[in-house]
Amino acid sequence: MLLVIDIGxxxxxxxxxxxxxxxxxWRLSTVIQKTVDEYAxxxxxxxxxxxxxxxxxxxxIISCVVPPLLIPxxxxxxxxxxIRPLIVGPGIKTGMPILYENPQEVGADRIVNAVAAYEKHKKALIVVDFGTATTFDYITPKGEYVGGAIAPGIMISLEALFERASxxxxxxxxxxKSLVGKNTIHAMQSGIIYGYVGLVDxxxxxxxxxxxxDPHVIGTGGLSGLMYRESGAIDEVDEFITLNGLKILYEKNKDYHKFK
Incomplete structure (x- = not known):
C-alpha cells in the first residue's frame, strides 16, 4: 500500500x-508545534x-509547502x-517541463496538481486550487507547466476583514440569500463569496x-465545491487531484527511489 501525504x-x-x-x-489541521509522535x-x-x-x-510520498514539517x-x-519516503522536490522526475523562471520557487502542491491534471486530460489546462492561497496554474497542450497567479485565500480574506475592521x-x-445583503453578516458573506467568484472568473x-x-478549468481544494456552483469559469471539480498526483509521481520515481 502507498501512503500519500500532502502538507499544506x-x-x-x-x-x-x-x-x-x-x-x-483524512484531513488534519496543520500544527507546526505538534511532535512526530503526536502526528504518528x-x-x-x-x-x-x-x-x-x-x-x-x-x-x-510527501508533498510539503511548510518547511518546518518536512523533517518531522x-x-x-x-x-x-x-520506510524512507519519497519527497516531492528538486530532482524528482515529473515528466513535465517546468517553464517557470526559477523552477525551485514553484510550490510542490502546484506541480503535483499540474501533473495529475495533465495525466487525466492530456490538453491545455488551468488548475484553480482553493487552499490557504488561491492559485491558478496554466499547463500547455504539450504538457508544459508555465506558471500562473497567486491570490490570498478566501479564509485569509475573511479573517483579515474580521481582524482589521473593529x-x-x-x-x-x-x-x-441575496447579493444585496440586508444586514452586516449577509453583506460580508456576499462580498467574500461573490467577490471571489469575480476574482476567479x-x-x-x-x-x-x-x-x-481554450484550457479546461479544474477546481480543487476545500472550497472548490462552493466556487464551482457560483462560478461560470470552472468546468469541473476534482477533490482528489493532489492525492492522485502524488501517486502518479511515486510511480514515475519508485524504481529510482529504491536505489537512491
Missing part, C-alpha cells in the same frame, strides 16, 4: 492507495478506524512506518486571452 499551510491530507484504488483519505498517533488512529494496518504500508514527517515515516464580526462562509478569462488556447 492550513491542512495536512493523508491518503492510502491499494494499487490504483484510493482506500480512504493521529495517523495510526485514523488507519485503525478503517482497519488499515500500519505494517501493510510499504511506500510513502520524514522521521515519522522512517520511525513508525519503517465593528465587523467573524461570519460563517455560506452563500447569502476574471483571472481565468484573462489567462485564456493571454495564452490563446
Amino acid at each position: 499551510n492550513t491542512n495536512i491530507v493523508f491518503g492510502v492507495f491499494d494499487e490504483n484504488k484510493l482506500l480512504n483519505h 498517533i493521529l495517523l495510526n488512529s485514523l488507519l485503525s478506524i478503517e482497519k488499515i494496518r500500519l505494517d501493510r504500508i510499504d511506500a510513502a 514527517f520524514d522521521i515519522l515515516c522512517r520511525k513508525y512506518v519503517g 465593528k465587523l464580526p467573524r461570519v460563517e462562509l455560506v452563500k447569502p 476574471g483571472i481565468v478569462r484573462r489567462m485564456k486571452e493571454e495564452v490563446k488556447t
